[in-house]
Amino acid sequence: MFYPNTTTQGSFDLLVIGGGINGTGIAADAAGRGLSVCLCEQDDLAQHTSSASSKLIHGGLRYLEHYEFRMVREALTEREVLMAKAPHLIHPLRFILPHQPHLRPAWLIRAGLFLYDHLGPRQHLQGSQYLSLDRDGPLKPEFHTGFAYSDCWVDDARLVVANAQAAYEGGAKILPRTRCLRATRQNDLWHIELKTENQPPYSVTAKALVNATGPWAVQVLEHCLHTKSPHSLRLVRGSHLVVPRLYEGTQAYILQNEDRRIVFAIPYWDQFTLIGTTDCEYQGDPAQVQITEEEQSYLLDIIQRYFRQAPTEVVHRFSGVRPLFNDQAQDPSAVTRDFSLKVSTNANGLAPLLSVFGGKLTTYRVLAEQALDLLSPFFPQMNPSQTAHTALPGGEYPLNQQAVQERYPWLDQSLLQRWIKQYGCRVESLLDSVQTLEDLGPLLSASMHLYGRELDYLCQYEWAQTAEDILWRRTKLGLFLSPSDCAAVEDYLKANRPKH
Ligand SMILES: Cc1cc2nc3c(=O)[nH]c(=O)nc-3n(C[C@H](O)[C@H](O)[C@H](O)COP(=O)(O)OP(=O)(O)OC[C@H]3O[C@@H](n4cnc5c(N)ncnc54)[C@H](O)[C@@H]3O)c2cc1C
Incomplete structure (x- = not known):
């Protein structure tokens, strides 16, 4: 199957603005229920918050x-569903919590972990x-x-792409790379002006x-929709550091x-440790967010306080902006990670607009299901959601590595x-x-045994267009490749990329 990266024209049941986890999750649920769907993302899929997370599917x-x-129970339930x-993208991760009695007493941690074990299903x-x-x-x-407990690790950017693939299929x-410039209601329909790069x-x-524009949600309402x-x-x-394995x-x-x-401190792609995160109020452009010196020192200080071995270097850093639903909490780390969905219509009770505020990667699927349930009065023919029981593309069946290796004996095992x-x-x-x-x-x-064929696949089936899309989001090969390999x-891509 070939995934076209072309612009489009036409009319749809639903247009989703935003290609992060919430937008692609909503598009996948809506397409699975039989709606005709279009999703536009101004940059690459998962270019912003949804590739800058701590990569945990967790109750919190x-x-x-x-x-x-309630939020923790919902998230714990989702861990099982998403696994x-x-x-292939989500796997169990065991956490060690070293105990420091002056910070939180053992009885409190024990009580918290007992609740965590029993609030949601855990198979x-x-x-x-x-x-x-x-x-x-x-x-x-x-x-x-200390204490040990379980949560899950996720490849966040690939989870977004898998949802986009599910929607596409x-x-x-x-x-x-298609921006929503403006949208207006006319004759009970939304008229949406889109602009694809070039x-x-x-x-x-x-x-x-x-x-579903995450940190841009208010800006899009006020400047593109004039509401x-x-x-x-x-x-x-929130910022993270990637250091050589600690x-x-x-x-x-x-x-x-x-x-x-x-x-x-999380094991990351075998050779690294991911350290994060911080919580700092942010006022700037979400697309320009960057880690500060203070955040880097904050993260390195805590690692040095706990670990015998200090990181020898910082290999990579990334930052993202949490679009938190404002509950007026004083401390940024105490602001709720819950989400709110709001629907409004025109005077005839038609042309609904649903906006997403807040959320977590972990709860994207329930968020999408609830969003479509809220829109169901406008689409009486719509089927029930399938997403709790259907695998994402790539997760349909376990691939037997040995069997594939036997078919392709010349294929490098690590590849x-x-x-x-x-x-x-x-x-x-x-x-x-x-x-x-x-x-x-x-x-x-x-x-890294990187061949042209993999790049072709990523361009054809996963909407990749640039080296950055491939090296930092579809894969994490950017962590491993030398500058000359990156140039290759x-x-x-310059020589072989399909022209759009
Ligand atoms: C540091 C950090 C750590 C986190 N860790 C975790 C974690 O471990 N586990 C967890 O469950 N959650 C975690 N989260 C939360 C999670 O990452 C976010 O809730 C989630 O990624 C938000 O997704 P989104 O789709 O709402 O926003 P985004 O991913 O930002 O997507 C919104 C998209 O809308 C696009 N857009 C904006 N305006 C327009 C326009 N006019 N036209 C077209 N497109 C537009 C943007 O380009 C953007 O790609 C973390 C968040 C941060 C910042």
């Missing part, structure tokens, strides 16, 4: 301290336990006791409009700081492993009509 242990029991939908994840920490382990010897048009603006119509926003958003910057093992650490915030982790069973499409090593095209990086990727 710390939200229990804010009594957010089944995309087992595949191990329960919590009290631990004596290994004196020869990676933490400083003063940390001798349900018939949706996916338009990356093309003149054009118009489409839709019966309903969804504003007053029913909510204000609290924009909170410790052996597959466990993550959840570290309590003196300011009562928590910071994670096949990486492909399965990224593409799940869609590795079959990547290898479709490939017979020999030569069929994989030119070798662009010998160390750029050159290959």
Whole structure:
């Protein structure tokens, strides 16, 4: 199947603005229910908040301290649902919480973990336990006791792409690098002006409009739709560091700081540790968000307080802006991670506009389901949601690595492993009509076994257009490739990219 990256014209049941996790999740649910859908994203899919997260599918242990029991239960329930939908992208992760009695007493942590174990269903994840920490382990010897509990790791940007693929396979048009300039209601329909990069603006119509623009939600309402926003958003910057692997093992650490915030140290792509995050009020342009020196020092300080070995260098940094639904909390880390969905119509009760405020990656699927349920009175023919029970593209069946290896004995084992982790069973499409090593095209990086064929696949099936789309979102090869390998990727794309 070929995924066209072309502009479109026409009329749709639903137009979704925003190609982050919430927009693509809504598009996938709507297409699965039989609506005709168009999604526009001004940049690349997942270019903003949805690729800058801590990459956890989690209930959010710390939200229990804010009594957010319903939200935590919903998120814990989603862990199980999402693991089944995309087992290649989401896997269990064991967390170690070293105990520091002066920060939170043991009884409080025990009570919190008991609730965390029992608030939602838990079929595949191990329960919590009290631990004596290994004196020869990676933490400083003063940390001798702690707790362990389970959550999940997710490839956030790929989860977005998988939802876009699900929407596309349900018939949706996916338009990356296409900005919504303005939208107005006329004759009970939305008239939407779109502008795709390097093309003149054009118009489409839709019966309903969804504003899933994350940190831009209020701006889009006020400047593109000329309506007053029913909510204000609290924009909170969060930053991460990627450092060479700090410790052996597959466990993550959840570290309590003196300011009562928590910071994670998470194993990242075998060779690295991901450290984050911060919570800082943010007023600027969400597209320009960057880590500050203070945030970097804050993150490195806490790592040095807990770990024997300090990071030798910072390999990569990234920041994102949380679009939090403003509940007037004083401390940015205490603002709710819950979401709010608001629907308004024209005077005839038609041309609905649904806006998304807040949310988390973890709850994107329930958010989408609830959004479509709210729109269901406008689409009486709409089917019920399928998303709780259907796999995302790539997660349909487990691919047997050994069987694939036997079919392609010349394929490097580490390459096949990486492909399965990224593409799940869609590795079959990547290898479709490939017979020999030569069929994989030119070798662009010998160390990472990156061939032209993978780039072609990403452009054809995953809407990738630039080296950055490929190196930092569709894959994390940017962490591994040398500057000359990156240049080879750029050159290959220039020479082979389909013209739009
Ligand atoms: C530091 C950090 C850590 C986090 N960690 C976690 C975590 O571990 N687990 C978890 O569950 N959640 C986490 N979250 C929260 C989660 O990442 C966000 O809730 C989620 O990604 C928001 O997705 P979104 O689709 O609403 O916004 P976005 O991903 O920002 O998508 C909105 C899109 O709308 C587009 N857009 C804006 N205006 C227009 C326009 N006019 N036309 C077309 N497109 C437009 C933007 O380009 C953008 O791509 C974290 C967030 C941050 C910042």
